[in-house]
Amino acid sequence: MTARPAMTAAAADNRGSRFSASHMSAVAVIVVMAAWPGAIASSESFLLYVGTLVVLYSVGAMSLHLVFRMGQVSFAHAAFLGIGGYTSALLLTGSGLSWPLAFCASGLVSGLFGLLLGPIVLRLRGVYFVLFTFILCEFAERVFTDWGSLTNGAGGVAGIPAPPAFSSPVSFYYLCLGVAVLCALICRGVLKSDVGEAIDAIRTSESLAESNGVPVFRIKVAIFAISCLLVGFQGALQASFVHYISPASYTFDESLRFVVMNVIGGMNSLWGPVLGSVFIIALPELLRNWVEYQWVLYGVVLVLAMRYLPGGLYELGERASALLRKGGA
Amino acid sequence: MSRQVLVVSGLGKSFGALQAISDLHFHVEDGEIVGLIGPNGAGKTTAINLISGRLKPDTGMVRLEDKVVTGFSTNSLVQRGLVRTFQSTAVYPERSVWSNVLRGAFAEIYKGFWPALVNTGAQKRRRDAAIVHVETILDELGLQDVRDVPAQQLPYGRQKTLGLAIAIASRPRVILLDEPAAGLSAEEVDRVADVIRRINSRGVSVVVVDHNMRFISGLCRRVVVLHHGRELCTGKPAEIAANPQVIEAYLGTVNEPA
Amino acid sequence: MLSLPVLAQVVVNGVNLGAIYILMALGFTMIFGIMRIVNFAHGAFAMLGGFALYFLLMDAHVPFLLALPLGALLVGAGSLLAERFVLRHLYHNELQGMIATLGLSMVMIYLAAIVFGVSQRSVPAVYSEIFFFGPLVVPMDRLVVLGIAAVTLLLFFLFMRYTKPGLAMRVAAQDLEVAEAQGINAAAHYQAAFFIASSLAALAGGLIGQLYALSPFMGATPLMKSFIVVILGGLGSIPGAALGGLLLGMAESSLTTFFGASTAQLASFGIVMLVLVLRPQGLFGHAERDS
Numbered sequence: 001m002t003a004r005p006a007m008t009a010a011a012a013d014n015r016g017s018r019f020s021a022s023h024m025s026a027v028a029v030i031v032v033m034a035a036w037p038g039a040i041a042s043s044e045s046f047l048l049y050v051g052t053l054v055v056l057y058s059v060g061a062m063s064l065h066l067v068f069r070m071g072q073v074s075f076a077h078a079a080f081l082g083i084g085g086y087t088s089a090l091l092l093t094g095s096g097l098s099w100p101l102a103f104c105a106s107g108l109v110s111g112l113f114g115l116l117l118g119p120i121v122l123r124l125r126g127v128y129f130v131l132f133t134f135i136l137c138e139f140a141e142r143v144f145t146d147w148g149s150l151t152n153g154a155g156g157v158a159g160i161p162a163p164p165a166f167s168s169p170v171s172f173y174y175l176c177l178g179v180a181v182l183c184a185l186i187c188r189g190v191l192k193s194d195v196g197e198a199i200d201a202i203r204t205s206e207s208l209a210e211s212n213g214v215p216v217f218r219i220k221v222a223i224f225a226i227s228c229l230l231v232g233f234q235g236a237l238q239a240s241f242v243h244y245i246s247p248a249s250y251t252f253d254e255s256l257r258f259v260v261m262n263v264i265g266g267m268n269s270l271w272g273p274v275l276g277s278v279f280i281i282a283l284p285e286l287l288r289n290w291v292e293y294q295w296v297l298y299g300v301v302l303v304l305a306m307r308y309l310p311g312g313l314y315e316l317g318e319r320a321s322a323l324l325r326k327g328g329a
Numbered sequence: 330m331s332r333q334v335l336v337v338s339g340l341g342k343s344f345g346a347l348q349a350i351s352d353l354h355f356h357v358e359d360g361e362i363v364g365l366i367g368p369n370g371a372g373k374t375t376a377i378n379l380i381s382g383r384l385k386p387d388t389g390m391v392r393l394e395d396k397v398v399t400g401f402s403t404n405s406l407v408q409r410g411l412v413r414t415f416q417s418t419a420v421y422p423e424r425s426v427w428s429n430v431l432r433g434a435f436a437e438i439y440k441g442f443w444p445a446l447v448n449t450g451a452q453k454r455r456r457d458a459a460i461v462h463v464e465t466i467l468d469e470l471g472l473q474d475v476r477d478v479p480a481q482q483l484p485y486g487r488q489k490t491l492g493l494a495i496a497i498a499s500r501p502r503v504i505l506l507d508e509p510a511a512g513l514s515a516e517e518v519d520r521v522a523d524v525i526r527r528i529n530s531r532g533v534s535v536v537v538v539d540h541n542m543r544f545i546s547g548l549c550r551r552v553v554v555l556h557h558g559r560e561l562c563t564g565k566p567a568e569i570a571a572n573p574q575v576i577e578a579y580l581g582t583v584n585e586p587a
Numbered sequence: 588m589l590s591l592p593v594l595a596q597v598v599v600n601g602v603n604l605g606a607i608y609i610l611m612a613l614g615f616t617m618i619f620g621i622m623r624i625v626n627f628a629h630g631a632f633a634m635l636g637g638f639a640l641y642f643l644l645m646d647a648h649v650p651f652l653l654a655l656p657l658g659a660l661l662v663g664a665g666s667l668l669a670e671r672f673v674l675r676h677l678y679h680n681e682l683q684g685m686i687a688t689l690g691l692s693m694v695m696i697y698l699a700a701i702v703f704g705v706s707q708r709s710v711p712a713v714y715s716e717i718f719f720f721g722p723l724v725v726p727m728d729r730l731v732v733l734g735i736a737a738v739t740l741l742l743f744f745l746f747m748r749y750t751k752p753g754l755a756m757r758v759a760a761q762d763l764e765v766a767e768a769q770g771i772n773a774a775a776h777y778q779a780a781f782f783i784a785s786s787l788a789a790l791a792g793g794l795i796g797q798l799y800a801l802s803p804f805m806g807a808t809p810l811m812k813s814f815i816v817v818i819l820g821g822l823g824s825i826p827g828a829a830l831g832g833l834l835l836g837m838a839e840s841s842l843t844t845f846f847g848a849s850t851a852q853l854a855s856f857g858i859v860m861l862v863l864v865l866r867p868q869g870l871f872g873h874a875e876r877d878s
Contacts, residue, residue, distance in 0.1 A: 073682060120864050127625055127681065127822055131814045132863050138811060139856040146849055194438055194445040194452065201421065201432055208419045211381065213407035213436025213499055222442055256689060263686050295697040302690025306683040307676050 021321075022271070026184075029274070033177055037170045048169050054281045055176040056238055059183045061261040061273035063230035066187055066223050068262050069196075071203035075255040076121070076133035079140030080228040082250030084110040084235025086144065089157040089245050099163035103236045110232025114225040122220045125206075137255050144247035156246025160239045176237055183230050187270055190226065199223060231258075264305050266312025275313040332359045333392075334534045335380075335411070335503050340389035342379055349375045350558045353389065357503060362525065362535040364545035364566070367555035368579055373538045374416060376555065377505050380536075381413040382406045394502065407436045410502035414492050416511060422481035426472055426491055427463065429480050433498030434459040463498060469531075470494045470524055486517035490524055503534045510544045522548050542570065554578070592722035597841045603729050603798075605836025606736030610791035611809045612816035612828040613743065614784030620760035620823030621780050624674060624684040629788050629813060630806025631695035635662045636789025637796030637805060638703055641710050651713040655735060655793050663786030670781045678777065692806075699803035710796045732794050739790060740829070743783070747825065756780050760823060815859050 036051045060081060067074050088106035091097040097105070117136070124132050144151050151157070166175040190196055198219050201209035210216045239245045257280060265276025283301065287294040309316060333356045340353040350372045357363050367373050378384040380391050382403040391399045393411050401409075421429050437459045439445050444452045467473045470490055475483060480491055489509060496504050509525065510518045518541070525548060529535050539545050545552055546566030554561040554569055556578040562569065569575055611633060618626045639658030643649040649657060673691050677684040714727035747753035756776050759766040767773055791809060799805075816835055820827025838858065842851035 073685075120860070124863060127619070128818070128863065130625060130685070131818055131822075132860070134814060135811070135818075135856055135859055139853070139860070142849075142853055142856070146853065190446065193448050194435075194456070195442065197432065198435065198439070198445070201435070204421045204423070205419065207383070208415070208421070209432075209435075210383075210403040211407065211413055211415070211419075212432050212495065213404045213439065215402070215404045215439075218442070260686060260689075263682065292701055293697075296694050296701070299690040299693030299695075299697065302693070303673050303687050306687035306690065307673070310680075310683050 025271070030177075030181060034174075037173055045169060048173060050282060050285050052169070052173045052176055052241060054278050055173065055180045056234055056241065057257070057261065057281055058180050058274050058277040059176075059234040059237075060231040060258050061265070061277045062180075062183055062187045062270060063227040063234075064258045065262055065267075065270060065273045066190060066199070066227045068267050069191065069199050069203060070220055070223060072122075072125070072220075073130050073259060074121075074133045074224075074227075075130060075252065075259060076117075076136040076140075077227075077231055077258045078250045078252065078254035079137050080110045080114060080231045081235045081238070081254060082140055082144055082245075082247075083113050083228075084232030085239040085245045085249065086151060086157070086235075087232070088236035089160045089239045090150070092160055092240075093157055099161070099240070103163075103233065106236035107229045107232040110235065111225050111229030114228025115221065118221040118224040118228075119217075122217065122224060134252065134255075137252050141247050141251055144250060151247070154247060156244060156249075157239075158244045160243045160245065162240045162243070172241065176241070179233055179237060183233070184270065184274070186226075186230065190223070191270065195219065195223075260302065264302070264309075264312055266314030268311070269314050271317075272312050272314045275317075279313060333357065334359050334394055335536070336390075336392040337376075337380060338390050338392075340376070340379055340391070341387050342375060342384060343387060348558055350379060350386075353555070353558075353560055355553045355560065355563065357534050357536055360529070360532060360534055361551065362529050362537060362549045364549035364552035365536055365538045365555060366540055366542065366545050366552055366569075367561070368540060371555040371578075372558040373540075373555055374507055375558075377413055377507050377536075377538055381411065381505055383413075404436070407499055407501070410500070411505070412496045412499060412501040412503075413505040414496045414507055414509065416507045420480040420483075420488055420491050420495065423479055425477050425479055426483070426494075427467070427476040429491055430463045430466055430472075430494045430498050431459060433495030434462060434500075436499040437462070459498070462500070466494050466498055469527060486513050486520065489513065489517075489521055493521075493524055493528065497528055497531070497533060501533060503536065504528070505536045505538070507538050508540075509537065510539055510541055518544055542566075546570065593844065595723045597844050598837070599723070599725055599729065600844075601837035601840030602833070603733055603836070604840055605833040606733055606740070607791050607794055607798075607809070608812050608816050608836050609740060609829050609832030610736055610787050610794070612813045612820070612832050613740075613825060614787040615810075615813040616817045616820070616823055616825065616828045617756070617760070617780055618784050619817070620825075621756060622674070622684075622777055623679045623681055624677065624688060625681065626784075627685060627688040627810070628669065628692035628695060629688075629784070630808075630810030631692040631699075632662055632666055632785040632788040632806070633792030633795065633809050634699060634803060634806035635665070635695065636792030637710070637801045638699065639789065640793035640796055641708065641801055644710060644713075655790065658793055659786045659790040662789035662792075663782045666785030667778060667782055670778055674781070675774075675777070696803050696806070703803060705803060707800045707802045709800050710793070712797070728797060732798060735790075735794065739787070743787070744825075746783075752776065752779055757825075815855065818859055819862055 033051070033055065037048055060077060064074065064077050084106040087109040088102040091102040091105055092099065121129065121132055121136065145154050147153075162172055163175065166172045191199070198209065198214045201212065201214055202216055202219065206216050242249075261276030261280045262273050263276070264279055265274065266272030284294050284298060287297050290297065305312075335357040337356065338354050341351045342349050353376060355363065355365070365373055365376065375384065379386045382401050382405070385400050389399070390397055393406070393409055396409070398406060398409065398411070403413075421432060424432070438452070438455045440451075440455070467476055470493065472487070472491065472494060475487065480488060483491060493506070493509065496506075506525070510521050513521060522544060525535060525537065537545060537548060546569075549566060551563065552566050552569045553563045554572075554575050561574055561578060562572055564572070611629070615626060615629045618624055618629070636659055639661050640654055643654035643658050644651060647654075669691055673687055674684065677687050712728055714731055716727040718725045718727060718730070747757060755766065756779070759773060759776055788809075792806070795805065795809060812835065816828055816831040818831075819834055820829070820831030835855065839851055839855055842854050846854070
């Protein structure tokens with residue numbers, strides 16, 4: 001399967017560092033997100049909860065975006081989210097390791113698994129890659145369940161502490177926001193660097209990229225590992241946020257969520273997964289009043305979006321702003 | 330005697346029961362243009378794929394300058410100065426001509442994952458040098474007027490030229506051209522031949538694969554004829570054209586318009 | 588432990604499982620081969636097939652041997668709505684098509700949960716006889732499943748092999764442009780293929796509901812088995828799906844008998860991963876062409 005964003009030559013060549021609309025939106029988003037707890041006041045803990053989830057999921061969605069940009073769609077991200085989650089949960093509850101160390105370990109272990117599995121998975125392309133990663137995701141869930149001596153099986157791990165300095169909901173929200181901003185900077189750095197050039201070349205044509213001297217396979221594995229590392233951090237944060245994990249926290253639905261965030265948000269820009277995570281996390285919460293029909297409506301939205309909005313929300317925004325500019329001129 | 334930059338000896342490859350290439354020998358001298366011709370299905374593209382690292386040979390050896398490079402990956406061969414082009418046009422369609430050529434210089438810029446990722450000073454210097462080099466290539470190959478045009482909007486003939494520009498951007502010692510004139514009009518064929526000569530005059534040795542005899546004989550002083558995966562004969566274009574075996578190989582299979 | 592009766596039992600169960608997997612995988616691989624869509628809603632059609640059979644048997648009192656094909660054809664007909672309103676616009680658009688079928692499958696599953704409730708039910712056994720062939724114990728319902736699957740598969744292969752529409756579908760699966768150049772009406776064949784594929788899935792769903800249990804979420808497992816089968820057999824390959832299905836059924840049956848269900852699941856995942864690594868084009872498939 002090739003996720004092949006359309007990109008105009010002018011836009012693609014514009015790698016200059018002028019202070020662009022994109023920078024301004026980034027600052028605006030960060031300001032809004034930073035002001036979120038104040039804006040909703042402390043009474044609305046539900047909205048703070050949703051906000052934290054959005055920020056958390058944007059980490060995984062952005063990390064998967066890197067894989068998307070190579071033209072691959074991975075359904076295995078829930079497995080790496082789980083590896084991160086279990087690593088930090090087990091270290092925190094079992095060995096009493098300090099929170100920052102457990103946090104770092106979760107990313108590293110997840111990234112290491114990415115580095116080990118990447119060379120196997122990335123030999124596959126297109127639909128075979130999709131199906132394999134799907135199976136990998138199911139496999140991981142089974143391992144989480146069956147390896148009871150380590151993971152406590154289906155019972156899960158309870159009592160996962162939040163970091164002592166960030167134990168209040170608001171401060172934990174800011175911790176997540178900080179990690180998300182850092183993750184965005186890393187992803188942006190990767191995409192803007194010459195490695196990003198290589199990623200783009202790989203998406204267009206692996207054989208051409210290879211004949212231009214791009215070490216295609218190595219770059220694919222490295223990017224996959226970085227992506228797994230980042231989603232591992234989300235796993236650690238999420239485990240400390242919910243205080244409980246089990247194999248049911250890392251089902252195919254989670255992988256699907258990351259993929260859908262990217263597809264609905266838009267695949268041409270790092271903004272895509274950010275918009276996607278706002279939309280996909282907020283949407284079911286907004287549909288809570290129709291709790292019976294929540295998932296049905298979610299499915300309908302997916303179908304409609306694929307039909308009428310193949311470029312995602314980001315493209316919709318671009319088109320709208322282009323219209324506005326035209327109207328203003 | 331001048332130096333041999335590329336030596337292929339005893340190269341063989343089979344796909345299941347099909348022996349695509351067997352015991353192929355030829356060499357390229359420094360600054361030479363060698364033609365590799367043969368009727369359809371003779372194994373020309375397979376030969377290129379074997380030499381350029383896209384396929385691993387079953388037997389035989391490839392030597393680039395003084396180093397045996399048999400079975401090396403394509404990108405490491407590019408780093409060592411051996412570049413190939415593709416039969417169908419291979420460009421990055423959505424990117425401008427300029428950034429296509431810069432991509433061609435990737436091997437010059439990229440010397441490792443971390444420097445590329447964190448954009449070190451050395452990385453920037455290499456990129457700046459490559460950008461300067463891109464300008465000279467665009468000048469020489471006559472692509473300056475379309476430098477900002479997305480590659481997919483170029484006419485077919487100029488896309489082929491762009492393919493050549495991408496190939497030489499990494500300053501190769503040897504380039505392997507897989508049917509650079511396929512699908513072009515007579516006029517465009519002449520233009521591509523001209524571009525290849527210009528590339529050659531920069532000191533790049535060239536292997537041209539084609540089945541168009543007229544194109545090859547106008548370009549090369551030495552031609553290797555492939556037939557059924559084997560080397561049928563090697564010689565000057567005029568000798569080849571008069572060789573009864575070659576005529577039979579061509580007429581016996583497909584009647585190529587010369 | 589390795590006695591003849593045990594082995595024979597393993598074979599009977601394996602062939603049974605294999606038959607159901609083949610019914611599922613054929614449609615899945617066909618839709619991918621012809622329309623380039625990874626149909627994540629395929630399991631949901633199997634689920635609907637299970638419920639269709641249930642209501643035809645319980646409420647309409649249709650005899651089993653009639654209810655089974657009738658239910659499958661009803662679901663097949665219903666699937667044409669999905670084809671018309673969802674998939675038609677997304678053919679050959681692998682990513683968007685895949686996500687849309689995921690959405691479609693959510694709609695179907697959660698609507699089913701609302702309409703039918705989430706509790707598990709089972710299609711009552713119609714045939715309770717048990718046969719003893721020497722040391723071999725074969726419940727009648729398994730024999731019926733096997734018979735129905737065999738007849739359906741035979742019909743399917745005859746259709747694909749000897750009829751004009753079948754041939755046209757195979758051509759379309761191989762090369763759409765050639766098919767259209769030869770005047771094959773792609774849209775009509777897409778509908779026909781989707782109808783057949785969904786009917787096969789629904790039939791498999793009916794058989795699963797009969798042998799195991801019925802719930803809105805029952806489609807997930809057979810869907811994943813289809814993935815595994817087509818990976819083993821090579822995507823888009825019909826004989827590959829048949830061989831892969833049989834292979835998976837036999838492997839699961841023997842692994843379950845000798846090592847237990849949980850190990851069998853892990854092992855079958857392991858085998859599939861191994862196959863993908865060693866032969867990415869599947870055991871019986873051709874290498875994916877470079878685009």
